[in-house]
Amino acid sequence: MYTPLAGKIALVTGAGSGIGRAHCELLAARGAAVIVNDLHEDGAQETVARVRAAGGQALACIADVARSASVAQAFAAAQQQLGAVDILVNNAGIPGGMKPLEDIDEAAIDAMLAVTVKGAMLCTQAVLPGMKQRRGGRIINTASITAYGTHRNVSAYAAAKGAIISLTRAWAREFAEWNILVNAVAPGRVQTPMSAELSANPEYAREVQLRVPLARRAQPAEIASVVAFLASPDADYMTGQVLGPNGGEVM
Structure with a gap:
């Protein structure tokens, strides 16, 4: 079994479903x-159960990432x-419509x-002193293809994700100087519960076929899998990078 992260502790925000849950499992x-x-205990506990059922170790941490007191208390307890x-994965987000x-x-x-944006900053503040003290760590932020101007009518979401890249x-x-490596992923179109409304739209399905080379x-x-790579020793010389698993929509 390939276990390059043995002995490491990873914290994933927004991990009660979708991409965050997949990060935890991998x-x-x-x-x-x-x-x-996660903000919602039911989702967080389901992710914990799935990780444990597969033989992994997991713990739920219920906190609102947009509130400093909530983050500080919950992260310290966890x-x-x-x-x-x-390893911190700043994944929490909300749909913008x-x-x-x-x-x-x-x-x-x-x-x-x-x-x-504020959530990523507060969560990073919460774990940063320990990473500095140990002189090492990984911070992986979740941006989006929308930060590159690929979609219309998503300006608030695009602005927030552009800020994540910055x-x-x-x-x-x-x-x-503390050997803390910071990178981001900017996914393209992903099938998740948060995008369920889009999934039901036949026009969106046609757009995927037209605009995404992998269709x-x-x-x-x-x-x-991209996040796991960035968390691993295979990415020891990568920092400040934005990787784009987007099916070729942005090249």
Whole structure:
């Protein structure tokens, strides 16, 4: 069995379903003990159960990533139980829908930036002191193909994901002296519960066929494999990079 992450502790945010759950399952299969963060306990516990059923080690961590007190308390408790975080995957996000700018209200803008951008910053702040003390760690951020202007009517979502790319590059330079490597994945179209509404739209299915050279959406496990690579010793000389598993839609 290939276990390059044996002895490592990974914390994945937004891991109660979809891509986050796939990250937890694969990181655990590669040997890491996994802290499963989500706002919703049912989803987090289901992910924990799936990891444990496959022989892995996992612990639920219920926290709202957009609230500093929630993050600090929950992350500290989880690390006390399982161990200090070596790998942080900032995956938590919310759907933005497809609306022209004039139809996006202030509350939606605030929520998008709070969960995606502020959330990544707060979660990174929570684990950074330990990584600096141990002089090593991995931070892997979830961006999106939309940050490159590939979709119409997604400006709030695209802005948040563009900020994630900028944070990735800024942190890679800032944390390099402690051997903390910071990279991002920018997935294309992925079949997840969060995109269920799109799945039911025949026009969207035709768009996938026309715009994605591989003519299909990714499965969550295909994104998780990129994250697992970035978490592994195989990526020891990579930092500040954005990898794009997108089926060729952006080349």
